Amino acid sequence: MAGIASKAEILNNLKTEAKHLGLTLHDESGEGFKGDVESILIKWMLGQRKMVYKMSCVLSEADHIANFREVVKESSWGLLPPTLTVESTSTKGWERSGTHTEKPLGGKGGTVDFGKVREGLKQTVAAGGWQFHLEGGRLP
Numbered sequence: 001m002a003g004i005a006s007k008a009e010i011l012n013n014l015k016t017e018a019k020h021l022g023l024t025l026h027d028e029s030g031e032g033f034k035g036d037v038e039s040i041l042i043k044w045m046l047g048q049r050k051m052v053y054k055m056s057c058v059l060s061e062a063d064h065i066a067n068f069r070e071v072v073k074e075s076s077w078g079l080l081p082p083t084l085t086v087e088s089t090s091t092k093g094w095e096r097s098g099t100h101t102e103k104p105l106g107g108k109g110g111t112v113d114f115g116k117v118r119e120g121l122k123q124t125v126a127a128g129g130w131q132f133h134l135e136g137g138r139l140p
Contacts, residue, residue, distance in 0.1 A: 047078025056140030094136020
């Protein structure tokens, strides 16, 4: 290992990777950041369904630990159109992996990948010589 990256380096690398994974970043600071991506949006005149992946990452410089939180938030209103839903997931502790795909008849739909962002940021943290800590059960 080449050494441990500084807090500024690891934070910059994490933000770059998060943007590369399609996240929109919010609440950026010297300690960490939050991000989200709208993965599924099903609309028609009688209703709507939306799924948003949200995450946060806060760095602890003293311990060289990146504390990560994630959640998929679902909201809907009205009558939803008929959809074809395919889900393939696995859970190990607090880590949920897999995908959830929805395709409405005659619409666009979308896919949520539960582990894509977590695994991408975990690799970035490890490359910088820091530890990755998933804070399960806590909202970002």
